Amino acid sequence: MRILLIGATGMVGRRIAGEARDRGHEVTGVTRSGNEGTAGAEAADAAAIARLAEGHDAVVLSVPPPRDGSETEGPLLEVTRGVLDALRRSGVRRLVVVGGAGSLEVAPGVRLVDTPEFPAVYKSEALAAAAQLGVIRAEAGDLDWTFISPAAVIAPGERTGAFRLGGDRLLADADGASRISAEDYAVALVDELEKGNAVRRRITVAY
Template identity: 45%
Template sequence: MSMRIAVIGATGYLGQHLVDEATARGHQVTSVSRSSGADFTSSDVAQQVVADHVVVLVAVAPRGDMEGKVRPAIAQLAGFASDGGTRLGVVGGAGSLNVAGGGPRLVDTPEFPEAYKAESLEMADVLDDLRANETKLDWFYISPAAGFGGFAPGEKTGSYRLGGDVLLADEKGESFISGADFALAILDEVENRKHVNQRFTAAY
């Protein structure tokens, strides 16, 4: 069934894959990005995006001039989505995943790059906000593998593994997923609704 889906951050690495995958599946996709004049931190833009779509996917990293702005913007979106019955899907980083069942989080390990710590902590706060939300908001939050990003795009294999709050790694201890397959996992969730009001992760 075709759905009206908005992708916020559509011109970014993952955003482009999400637009391509959703379009290939026959969904009606709206690309939302600052480069097209649509700033989702704006209340008017956020309200309109939620009103016009049944699913809103947020693929925006709080880095550069967006640091400190993504968390309140997603909270604002969540308020509109709860009122309008729109499903909100948020893509976070791998930093909030536990490296083992009892922790610690990846972001809290000595090896975690300092350059990515602020954005990782902000997205971890977004997850906390969603989990604490006591409205009727319909949401999911997905974290990628540790080695995910435009620096290592990979190929589309059509397969992936899913996990919960613990970082997934292969038998060699490597944690990776391509942009195309991560988008595949996200659109599968959009269509199949297996992680309602939950965080999950996807990797090979």
């Protein structure tokens, strides 16, 4: 499989690239800077991303909202809509998005981001990712998309290959902890690229 990976040098992106290449897939990395052997392009530039996507089987979008204190939602939605436009221009139908956990439900109609315990420092970012999911659900019905939310906590760790998949509900272990390593998140994402079990759906992955 030929995969265009936008955001290939981030914490999650570089692990997706490694997992996919270890399985024999061809990965074209894209970053704003073009460093580390990646192609340089702005993720919101539909024409540039379309040119890079041509001939690929799938696009993976692994770009978080801005984390510099500036507005989060507008730039993330601009990137998202740019990538959707790029897929249509290039003829690539498959899109997998590295999403956020804040929009996962902890009770019927209650999102994680709306709970009193949710850290205020991450709230703007989580709301932007929730808005991204809304845009994809509303505007990408002609594409074969999957939005993959991690557990509440995702960090570098061990690749175990042992985890659970869910839907719109936050997954937690017996102690109430919701976590996943970035390595196992990458395993789940590449699994979905290969198998296509969750097309036009949001899924989540956790221990």
